[in-house]
Amino acid sequence: MFEKVCKMLAEQLGTDPQSIKPEQEVVKDLGADSLDVVELMMALEDEYGITLPEGEVESLKTVQDIVDMLNKLGK
Numbered sequence: 001m002f003e004k005v006c007k008m009l010a011e012q013l014g015t016d017p018q019s020i021k022p023e024q025e026v027v028k029d030l031g032a033d034s035l036d037v038v039e040l041m042m043a044l045e046d047e048y049g050i051t052l053p054e055g056e057v058e059s060l061k062t063v064q065d066i067v068d069m070l071n072k073l074g075k
Contacts, residue, residue: 002067008047009063012040022064030063044070 002022010017013030026032032040041052044066050073060066 001070002063004047005044005063005066005070008040008043012036012043020063022062022067024063025061026063026066027061040066048073 003017006017006020009015009020009026009030009032013032013036015030020030024030026037026040041057044050045052048070050070052069052073056069060069
């Protein structure tokens with residue numbers, strides 16, 4: 001799961017997936033802007049056939065937060 005999220009983040013942000021660590025914050029550390037975050041969430045929803053809970057998306061700060069939410073949703 002972590003590797004898949006890293007790959008998607010790397011594609012979105014034009015970075016090396018190997019350089020992404022679980023504790024990194026998507027906005028602060030990886031340089032994503034709000035549009036990048038929205039596009040990533042849409043890509044995750046498409047990839048996994050899920051709908052991310054609206055209120056919880058704002059609480060996703062780190063790469064690990066995203067992985068944890070996907071695990072919680074059973075993907």
